[in-house]
Amino acid sequence: xxxxxxxxxxxxxxxxxxxxxxxxxxxxxxxxxxxxxxxxxxxxxxxxxxxxxxxxxxxxxxxxxxxxxxxxxxxxxxxxxxxxxxxxxxxxxxxxxxxxxxxxxxxxxxxxxxxxxxxxxxxxxxxxxxxxxxxxxxxxxxxxxxxxxxxxxxxxxxxxxxxxxxxxxxxxxxxxxxxxxxxxxxxxxxxxxxxxxxxxxxxxxxxxxxxxxxxxxxxxxxxxxxxxxxxxxxxxxxxxxxxxxxxxxxxxxxxxxxxxxxxxxxxxxxx
Amino acid sequence: xxxxxxxxxxxxxxxxxxxxxxxxxxxxxxxxxxxxxxxxxxxxxxxxxxxxxxxxxxxxxxxxxxxxxxxxxxxxxxxxxxxxxxxxxxxxxxxxxxxxxxxxxxxxxxxxxxxxxxxxxxxxxxxxxxxxxxxxxxxxxxxxxxxxxxxxxxxxxxxxxx
Numbered sequence: 401x402x403x404x405x406x407x408x409x410x411x412x413x414x415x416x417x418x419x420x421x422x423x424x425x426x427x428x429x430x431x432x433x434x435x436x437x438x439x440x441x442x443x444x445x446x447x448x449x450x451x452x453x454x455x456x457x458x459x460x461x462x463x464x465x466x467x468x469x470x471x472x473x474x475x476x477x478x479x480x481x482x483x484x485x486x487x488x489x490x491x492x493x494x495x496x497x498x499x500x501x502x503x504x505x506x507x508x509x510x511x512x513x514x515x516x517x518x519x520x521x522x523x524x525x526x527x528x529x530x531x532x533x534x535x536x537x538x539x540x541x542x543x544x545x546x547x548x549x550x551x552x553x554x555x556x557x558x559x560x561x562x563x564x565x566x567x568x569x570x571x572x573x574x575x576x577x578x579x580x581x582x583x584x585x586x587x588x589x590x591x592x593x594x595x596x597x598x599x600x601x602x603x604x605x606x607x608x609x610x611x612x613x614x615x616x617x618x619x620x621x622x623x624x625x626x627x628x629x630x631x632x633x634x635x636x637x638x639x640x641x642x643x644x645x646x647x648x649x650x651x652x653x654x655x656x657x658x659x660x661x662x663x664x665x666x667x668x669x670x671x
Numbered sequence: 672x673x674x675x676x677x678x679x680x681x682x683x684x685x686x687x688x689x690x691x692x693x694x695x696x697x698x699x700x701x702x703x704x705x706x707x708x709x710x711x712x713x714x715x716x717x718x719x720x721x722x723x724x725x726x727x728x729x730x731x732x733x734x735x736x737x738x739x740x741x742x743x744x745x746x747x748x749x750x751x752x753x754x755x756x757x758x759x760x761x762x763x764x765x766x767x768x769x770x771x772x773x774x775x776x777x778x779x780x781x782x783x784x785x786x787x788x789x790x791x792x793x794x795x796x797x798x799x800x801x802x803x804x805x806x807x808x809x810x811x812x813x814x815x816x817x818x819x820x821x822x823x824x825x826x827x828x829x830x831x832x833x
Contacts, residue, residue: 401690401692401693401694401697402692402694403692404690404691404692405691405692406691407691407735407737409737409738428735428738431733431734431735431738432715432730432733435694435714435715435733435734435735436714436715436716436733439713439714439715439732439733440714448691448735450735450737450738452738476727499718499806499807499808500728500783500786500787500804500807501718501721501728501729501730501783501807502715502730502733502807504724504727504728504729505729505730505733505734590716
């Protein structure tokens with residue numbers, strides 16, 4: 401049995417914030433990361449606020465050219481080829497999470513908050529230039545800063561905010577899009593040591609965007625941006641990846657270059 | 672006022688009074704007294720506790736029973752309620768193909784395979800897909816080859832898809 405905790409079920413966002421205000425709390429969505437960590441003694445929250453039955457967090461909408469996914473949208477529902485262009489990278493990333501029984505329950509918000517540095521959804525969000533919209537326990541809504549997005553995992557057994565939604569920008573209508581997600585160095589618990597998520601846009605055969613998000617199990621995440629996919633990858637990695645999670649920067653650069661090459665190939669360009 | 676509960680294999684089982692930390696797997700084996708669902712790793716890695724929640728596979732050790740109030744669960748004992756012919760022929764195929772050794776993972780493997788057969792059209796059932804499916808669950812006897820061959824053979828010849 402899991403260690404003891406208080407349980408509060410929320411039926412609205414206000415319910416959830418009220419419940420979280422009176423005790424150190426963590427928000428429970430699909431539970432595939434949080435409950436697993438509680439079972440292993442990694443987390444011991446005083447109170448779990450179950451937000452899994454708040455309908456407004458489970459919707460997907462098109463807004464101003466972007467696709468907005470609620471934090472409770474299940475990974476199973478986006479791990480598909482039949483998604484809007486804005487979700488191209490998310491779809492591939494979500495399909496790499498766990499297995500079908502895990503993706504049935506796992507949510508976008510849960511993977512963002514409880515994944516290790518290699519969280520597939522967090523890396524897809526970083527590389528896609530997505531905005532993560534949260535509400536603080538005090539009730540203030542805001543968009544996470546890029547440095548917060550790179551380090552969303554709570555430092556202690558208390559959720560600093562409730563993730564409401566993620567806004568994924570659509571690529572230019574005339575762009576061909578290539579994406580790639582790769583996970584390396586699977587560990588004893590099947591989670592990788594390093595993960596990369598890349599997106600490339602090509603307009604009229606010319607590269608218009610090349611970005612790779614790199615995450616390390618140790619927690620570090622970084623975004624590598626190049627003017628073109630064949631640019632100086634190692635220099636870009638050295639400029640943006642601080643410490644490389646203990647891996648040599650040259651090795652990380654080689655993985656980034658390989659990932660970008662696979663993404664470029666999907667756009668019809670030459671790797 | 673109706674009390675809170677979970678419908679397990681068509682039977683309503685009350686959940687009131689359960690401690691918050693009770694998992695669905697513990698509820699099934701305890702309150703519902705159905706012991707076909709195994710408990711093994713307890714943290715979502717092995718898949719021995721796989722059940723169908725509203726028709727979809729979940730790790731029942733990673734679901735709180737209270738989060739499941741009002742929903743429908745099917746365990747390995749209840750597969751016949753969904754599709755009797757498929758359930759019984761799949762069990763027979765596992766037996767004929769020696770698709771288990773100690774049997775501890777078998778209920779989870781049956782649940783996963785049953786769901787996959789119901790949701791995957793016959794033309795889409797490939798060896799690669801079955802290999803990917805088997806990555807979901809652990810067989811600690813490492814009996815993956817007979818599992819793979821049994822499921823693949825059954826998928827091509829006996830398992831109906833929707």
